[in-house]
Amino acid sequence: MEEALRRAVAARRAETIGRAGALIRVPTLNPPGDRYREICELIAGWLEPMGFDCAFIRAEGTPGDGARHPRWNLLARREGTGAGPCVHFNGHVDVVEVGRGWTRDPFGGELVDGRIYGRGACDMKGGIAAAITAVAAFLAVRPDAPGAIEISATADEETGGYGGVAYLAERGVFARVDHVIIPEPLNKERICLGHRGVWWAELETLGRIAHGSMPFLGDCAIRHMGAVLAEMEESLYPALAARRTAMPVVPEPARASTLNVNSIHGGQAEPEPGFDGLPSPVVADSCRMMIDRRFLAEEELGAVKAEFRAAVERARARRPFDYRLRDVLEVRPSMTDRDGPVARALAEGIRAVLGREPDYVVSPGSYDQKHIDRIGRLRDCVAYGPGRLDLAHQPDEYVEVEDMLESALVMALALGRLLGPGDEVGGARRG
Numbered sequence: 001m002e003e004a005l006r007r008a009v010a011a012r013r014a015e016t017i018g019r020a021g022a023l024i025r026v027p028t029l030n031p032p033g034d035r036y037r038e039i040c041e042l043i044a045g046w047l048e049p050m051g052f053d054c055a056f057i058r059a060e061g062t063p064g065d066g067a068r069h070p071r072w073n074l075l076a077r078r079e080g081t082g083a084g085p086c087v088h089f090n091g092h093v094d095v096v097e098v099g100r101g102w103t104r105d106p107f108g109g110e111l112v113d114g115r116i117y118g119r120g121a122c123d124m125k126g127g128i129a130a131a132i133t134a135v136a137a138f139l140a141v142r143p144d145a146p147g148a149i150e151i152s153a154t155a156d157e158e159t160g161g162y163g164g165v166a167y168l169a170e171r172g173v174f175a176r177v178d179h180v181i182i183p184e185p186l187n188k189e190r191i192c193l194g195h196r197g198v199w200w201a202e203l204e205t206l207g208r209i210a211h212g213s214m215p216f217l218g219d220c221a222i223r224h225m226g227a228v229l230a231e232m233e234e235s236l237y238p239a240l241a242a243r244r245t246a247m248p249v250v251p252e253p254a255r256a257s258t259l260n261v262n263s264i265h266g267g268q269a270e271p272e273p274g275f276d277g278l279p280s281p282v283v284a285d286s287c288r289m290m291i292d293r294r295f296l297a298e299e300e301l302g303a304v305k306a307e308f309r310a311a312v313e314r315a316r317a318r319r320p321f322d323y324r325l326r327d328v329l330e331v332r333p334s335m336t337d338r339d340g341p342v343a344r345a346l347a348e349g350i351r352a353v354l355g356r357e358p359d360y361v362v363s364p365g366s367y368d369q370k371h372i373d374r375i376g377r378l379r380d381c382v383a384y385g386p387g388r389l390d391l392a393h394q395p396d397e398y399v400e401v402e403d404m405l406e407s408a409l410v411m412a413l414a415l416g417r418l419l420g421p422g423d424e425v426g427g428a429r430r431g
């Protein structure tokens with residue numbers, strides 16, 4: 001089957017480039033979550049002629065869903081010719097903001113020197129195009145394969161996945177699925193087994209408002225936050241940096257615990273754009289900080305929270321203040337077995353296509369695998385796809401055509417192994 005699949009993928013080069021470009025040209029920015037229906041229809045238009053039944057599912061009532069920005073998802077399923085497992089490819093269609101520093105049209109999908117440029121090229125419209133090529137090539141060679149193939153195109157991964165994979169998982173979509181491949185841009189020689197845990201929290205330090213000319217009559221919440229930051233630098237950051245996980249997280253510095261200060265807002269609100277008046281003199285009675293703590297399989301979420309709270313308490317011992325600490329998001333670390341069926345099937349594909357052993361990695365950030373694992377209760381899920389992780393969310397993001405085709409062949413071979421041997425068309429018969 002290998003040779004036939006190789007030819008079938010190679011024959012779909014132009015088609016793959018065309019699809020990746022077409023996906024990039026739909027600017028599915030999130031936030032706010034634009035044009036999800038349009039991109040789902042575009043993908044369905046490719047899958048229906050291949051025999052897929054396409055369902056459009058709106059994640060009603062999830063964060064951001066509404067008349068202006070409905071959270072549409074596509075769930076496409078193609079039944080095989082007999083009983084067998086179901087292999088599901090999941091790709092998120094949303095992309096993050098463009099940002100500054102581009103030298104290419106971020107929504108042009110231009111092909112230059114074997115690279116396709118645009119926001120989402122690698123994260124992860126190139127991966128969606130590659131997965132569709134894998135499935136198309138596989139079906140051309142094995143139209144009568146047993147089992148079922150599913151492809152989902154989902155919303156909101158960049159903002160937590162609640163209007164996307166989580167919504168589908170809550171509705172039991174993964175109950176009839178056996179294996180999941182998420183073609184996130186992890187590099188074509190890497191199989192991503194899972195991700196670190198996440199705790200987002202908002203700390204608010206409280207003070208007392210007063211006239212800014214007499215700050216001694218008030219109590220400045222921003223200075224209290226400064227004390228918390230100083231304490232974090234002194235005790236918390238060194239402790240986190242010293243911790244190391246046995247999870248194969250890449251890049252290497254992410255094998256430690258990390259904490260990002262995502263934002264700080266203290267005192268007066270930012271003026272409306274265009275307002276050029278002066279601020280009024282007041283002492284800040286509130287300062288809010290959003291933290292993004294990534295934790296390791298070896299750490300307990302409860303201990304992670306307690307450790308941060310202890311740092312706040314140490315700052316308070318130096319200068320008394322009141323505070324509130326609010327949980328915003330919690331995700332437990334997730335890691336599937338590298339000897340599980342989907343990882344093994346992809347590993348064999350990587351050996352056949354790239355002539356090397358795969359690298360097994362864990363992602364520093366979480367992605368939709370968390371919902372498939374925790375809500376969908378399906379463990380046999382990995383991320384595998386084209387594109388370089390370090391280009392994600394960057395200016396001049398691109399995906400290499402060669403990477404898309406090679407990873408498509410790896411995925412097509414993996415499909416063959418997961419769905420079992422069978423007859424192929426147009427080549428030597430095999431039992």
Ligand SMILES: [Zn+2]
Pocket residue numbers: 092123124157184185367
């Ligand atoms: Zn992604």
